[in-house]
Amino acid sequence: MDEMNQEVSGMKEFSAGDIVTGKVVKIEDKQVLVDVGYKVEGIVPISELSSLHVEKASDAVSEGDELTLQVKKVEDDEIVLSKRAVDADKAWQDLEEKFENGEIFEAEVKDVVKGGLVVDIGLRGFIPASLVETYYVEDFEDYKGKTLSLKVVELDREQNRVILSHRAVVEAEEASRKQEVLQSLEEGQVVEGTVQRLTDFGAFVNLGGIDGLVHISQLSHEHVEKASDVVQEGETIQVKVLSVDRDNERISLSLKATKPGPWHDIENKVKQGEVLQGTVRRLVSFGAFVEVLPGVEGLVHISQISNRHIGTPGEVLEEGQEVNVKVLDVDENAKRLSLSMKELEREQSRSEIKQYEKEEDNSGFSLSDMIGDKLDKYKN
Structure with a gap:
């Protein structure tokens, strides 16, 4: 008889756990009324509207919304529904798929x-x-x-x-960009980067996804005490790729390779026959290396150190000593500079002799008459 009454009245039968659909017909502060075809309007308490805290029911739904709901409790004069339960169940299934994939x-x-x-x-x-x-x-x-x-x-x-x-x-995006950059880099390329951090041994430069190292020896053509003397964190610089180790994700870079070296255009900076002041940097068995410009050293061969015979350069020179040298030859391609100290000694002696030759003693004899052909070795 009850079933016939339900069919005649058109009312649906519900049980706890059923999934139903309905339209929001009224929104109150702490609950929502929904028409689900039951003899009374269904109630969705505010706590069952969302998995999150909701201050007002109207923050979660609007009048006229079609909702999919789960039946929580059914009585003759009341049916309690939950939107949260349906959303959560669907969300769990969706999240499990996302987690697996x-x-x-x-x-x-x-x-x-x-x-x-x-x-x-x-x-x-x-x-x-x-x-x-x-x-x-x-x-x-x-x-x-x-x-x-x-x-x-x-x-x-x-x-x-x-x-x-x-x-x-x-992190996944950064890893992807890192691999893209790593695969695109080739030895010899000049690329732009940002100085990320400075260390005692150089500077790390970000190339847009991966850091490369500019060793302190590659920061400048001149000697560098600390990286901050040349670059600063956050600075954008051009660097040359020296090597790429894709297996170990290591990139070696050079800043100095992108700048003119000390030997660049040296033939216009230093002329053959010119006299320069320099500093003795190294003594070797065959001569002395003298720095005449920052980063530019020339060789004074042992045969060009003194007019007298010497066994080792150390008999005459010491490292750090300031000396004058004459340029014998300049070769920019070979980065070779030949220097002489002996030539300056000879020129000094010739100058002194000429000065004496102009002075005759009271008897009318010149210095040349007095010492004869001993001057010849300085004139030749």
């Missing part, structure tokens, strides 16, 4: 709580503070209302635990 998806940050962020993905998803960014964030307030790309990192349906990560997405 490592899928990236987007969600809006609904709340900032102690220890991280909360998002609504049909249920409550939590992003711990440590999984928001790859860097430390002081204040998360600006994240509220922001849409983030996320990955599921932990799921526990029994504990209703959903842990998400934005950091994992960022």
Whole structure:
């Protein structure tokens, strides 16, 4: 008889757990009334509207919305429904698929709580503070209302635990860019980068996804005490790729290779026959290397050090000594500079002799008459 009454009246029969659809007919502060075809309007308590905290029912639904709901309780004069249960069940299935596939998806940050962020993905998803960014964030307030790309990192349906990560997405993107840059770099390329950090042994330069090292010896053609003497963090510079080790993800760079070297255009800076002042930098068995310009050293061969015979350059010179040298030859291609000290000694002696030759003694004899052909060796 009851079944016949239901058929005549057109009323549906419901049981707890059933999934039904209905239209929102009224919104009150703490509940929503929905027409689901039952003899009374269904009630969706505010706590069953969303997995997140809702202040007002109107924040979650609007009048006229079509909702899919789960029946929680049925009595003759009341039927209680849940939107949250349906959303959560669907969300769990969706999240499990995303977790298995490592899928990236987007969600809006609904709340900032102690220890991280909360998002609504049909249920409550939590992003711990440590999984928001790859860097430390002081204040998360600006994240509220922001849409983030996320990955599921932990799921526990029994504990209703959903842990998400934005950091994992960022790291995956960075890893992808890193490989792209690594594969595109070739030895000899000149590329632009940003100085990331300075160390005792050089500077790390970001090339748009991966860092390369400019060793301190490759910062300048001149001797460098510390990297900060040449570059600063945040500075954009041009660098040359010296080598790429893709297996170990190591890139060697040079800043000095992009700049004119000390030997560049040396033949216009230093002329044959010119007299220069320099500093003795190294003594070797066959001569002395004298720095005449920053980064430019020339060789004074042992035979060009003195007019007298010497066994070793150290008999006459010492490292750090300031000396005058005459340029015998300049070769920019070979980066070779031949110098002489002996030539200056000879020229000095010739000059002194000429001065004496002009002076005759009171008897009318010149210095030449007095010492004869002993002058010949200086005139030749």
